[in-house]
């Protein structure tokens with residue numbers, strides 16, 4: 268395949284960026300999107316051009332570092348992460364625009380790499396359980412009903428990639444927040460801190476400068492882990508319960 | 515309360531106040547179909563509810579105050595969140611596609627402003643000034659009888675058209691708003707509850723658009 272790539276280049280956090288256009292040849296349909304970018308970078312390096320900086324780590328869809336805006340879609344046209352996206356999802360001769368996540372809370376570090384530590388600070392604000400859960404055998408002593416266990420597990424699959432923020436017209440992180448709050452709130456161990464967790468995480472979310480949710484649904488549609496919209500309702504409900512308990 | 519979810523709460527609760535009001539208003543308008551006497555009596559009777567506990571028109575004023583307070587809260591929350599959302603993404607995308615969002619959900623802000631402008635026009639039209647647009651109607655009768663006032667206006671196609679466009683905007687706002695409010699209030703935490711909320715929002719929106727448009731179209735066609 269031959270592709271035209273319009274890629275956002277930016278030398279540093281404060282530099283003004285812009286688009287550069289490159290062409291790549293002989294791209295196999297079986298390559299992942301990141302392998303295609305590796306190929307581009309080898310070409311660029313051979314020609315003495317600074318390679319395009321992009322983030323990746325596991326390259327198997329579990330770490331959440333690889334997010335890119337690909338022709339206007341977070342993680343591209345399939346329901347998966349950028350690293351798990353294959354070039355067969357594109358056609359020969361296509362022009363692909365590649366941009367970093369755009370959000371005030373996710374500042375660009377370089378080219379396509381953004382700083383997602385705002386998510387870490389949200390987790391630090393309340394996305395944890397501090398009760399002693401004991402050793403492995405103790406797990407059997409705390410039964411969790413199947414329905415709760417399933418919902419907790421499904422929402423625990425959130426990899427913190429930030430696609431929800433990237434796709435949201437308000438740059439809101441409510442899907443991420445909802446996933447974390449639901450994941451911990453469905454478990455017996457999560458109850459002790461349930462009220463303070465939601466209050467503190469929402470406060471940190473707003474403090475980081477993410478926008479408010481308007482229930483538009485682009486987040487859930489872009490999430491590589493298919494976190495459903497009902498976690499945002501759960502989040503709102505938990506916050507309502509917590510606000511009432513405070514009074 | 516000033517958190518982004520607190521503001522959404524304010525918007526949802528005030529939105530539901532509007533929704534209830536709009537349903538009652540729509541029901542009242544349908545009395546036009548029963549003819550001049552029934553409609554004029556109804557308009558008069560509205561002002562007598564609660565007498566002598568309340569003064570003449572008292573209940574109407576209570577409703578108006580609640581609505582004014584709600585609109586202030588609703589608009590305040592909408593604009594605060596709007597400005598936060600714009601600063602949450604200072605630099606936009608060169609290419610951005612929508613995958614799942616409805617047109618109604620993406621036009622809540624501009625659609626809301628359209629509704630506010632319409633509400634102002636509507637108040638001038640039928641409550642405050644009652645201008646007589648129809649040269650064939652008797653200006654004094656327009657001020658006297660609500661039925662004459664409404665039917666004089668709705669025999670003009672351009673008035674019918676303005677109201678039709680406004681009701682479509684209202685229907686879209688309610689279509690997304692009613693579902694969004696149930697989500698904001700935390701009532702849709704299961705996929706099933708979400709489907710029910712979306713369907714309810716669709717039915718409500720359709721009911722309100724059709725219900726409000728029956729009287730203008732009825733009056734227009736009977737004036738031909």
Ligand code: HEM
Pocket residue numbers: 480481482483522525526527528529530532533536588589592619622623625626627629630633684687688690691692694695696698
């Ligand atoms: C200046 C006028 C208005 C503006 C700027 C405005 C704006 C908005 C916005 C931005 C939302 C949030 C949408 C979302 O969450 O996606 C909303 C929700 C809503 N609006 Fe309005 N609106 C206005 C007037 C009205 C009127 C006249 C009604 C009466 C029917 C109404 C009923 C609702 C309802 C029921 C909601 C749902 C609350 C929620 O989203 O939780 N609005 N409005």
Ligand code: SF4
Pocket residue numbers: 424425426427428429430431432442443446486489490491492493494
């Ligand atoms: S909710 Fe989905 S899109 Fe958002 S951070 Fe988690 S995995 Fe990524």
Ligand code: FES
Pocket residue numbers: 322323324325326327328329330331332333334348349350351
């Ligand atoms: S590189 Fe880890 S999820 Fe893509």
